Amino acid sequence: MTKWLSKDQQAVWRSWIAASTLLPFQLGKDLQTKHGLTISDYEILVHLSESPERSMRMSELADRVLLSRSRLTHQIDRMEISGFVTRVSCPGDKRGQLATMTEAGWVKLVAAAPDHVTNVRKHMLDVLTPAEFDQLGKSMAKVAAHLKSLKSD
Secondary structure (H helix, E strand, O other): OOOOOOHHHHHHHHHHHHHHHHHHHHHHHHHHHHHOOOHHHHHHHHHHHOOHHHEEEHHHHHHHHOOOHHHHHHHHHHHHHHOOEEEEEEOOEEEEEEEEEOHHHHHHHHHHHHHHHHHHHHHOHHHOOHHHHHHHHHHHHHHHHHHHHHHOO
């Protein structure tokens, strides 16, 4: 027998669906309008910027940015055309590939980051109290940990 959502649970669920759809859309729109980057481009550049030599194995990068390997491959193809990344074979393992941020990618990220942080604050942090934001973080970390545990099954 299905245990249906209560009226209050349904309201929270629908609010989460709306926010989880609208927030990335708005942040992506802001990045695209001012910097010509998609939200995926930005996330990839951030992860590469935090990696040694601004380089990461494609399979690890896909896991970090929560994209399928084929979706990441297509995204990196577009970013290579834009000059933001290069792709080379992994040393010692010719089957694997490394994505490496170029100087143009670094310049693009440095230009976009302040505006992106401003927009994250504007559209999320400034809307919530510090206590609400802290609780949201704890709640979403718990949900993410549960969902990540299912990936390994």
